[in-house]
Amino acid sequence: MVVLDTSALLFWTLDNKKLSETAAHTIASADSIAISSISVWEIGIKIKRQKLTLPLTLQEYVERLKHVGMLEVIPVDERIWIKSLELEWGHRDPADRVIAATASLLGCPLVTSDSVLLAYYQGAVW
Numbered sequence: 001m002v003v004l005d006t007s008a009l010l011f012w013t014l015d016n017k018k019l020s021e022t023a024a025h026t027i028a029s030a031d032s033i034a035i036s037s038i039s040v041w042e043i044g045i046k047i048k049r050q051k052l053t054l055p056l057t058l059q060e061y062v063e064r065l066k067h068v069g070m071l072e073v074i075p076v077d078e079r080i081w082i083k084s085l086e087l088e089w090g091h092r093d094p095a096d097r098v099i100a101a102t103a104s105l106l107g108c109p110l111v112t113s114d115s116v117l118l119a120y121y122q123g124a125v126w
Helices: 006-014 021-029 038-048 058-066 078-086 094-106 115-120
Strands: 002-004 033-036 071-074
Touching: 002 006, 002 021, 002 094, 006 021, 006 033, 006 038, 006 058, 033 038, 033 094, 038 058, 038 094, 058 071, 078 094, 094 115
Parallel strands: 002 033, 033 071
Antiparallel strands: none
C-alpha cells in the first residue's frame, strides 16, 4: 500500500504527467493506494478559495474515486488525530499532519511533492 497526499491524488487522477517518474512508478507498482479523507476536505477548501477548478463537481469527483478498485479512502479517526498531535514536527497544516500520521500508522510510503513532507516523513517519495 502507498498513501497519496492531496496534490499527488489530484495529479494521479487528473493530470498524471505532473507526477515525477519516481512517484508514477511508486503508484503503478503499489498493490493498493490509500488517501486520507482529509484530502476531500482540502480539495473542497481549494475549490471554495478558487485555487483549484475541477472538470466536475467535488461530489462527482469523490464518487468516481470510490469506483477506483485499488483506492481506499481512510477515514480520519481518533487514532489518526492523536498520532497527528504526537508528531515531532512543527508544521501547523492540519491536512499535512493528518496525511503524515495516516501514512505513519499504516507503515506506508507517502507520495508527495510537498518539500516539507518530503523533509519530514522518512518514507516520503517524489
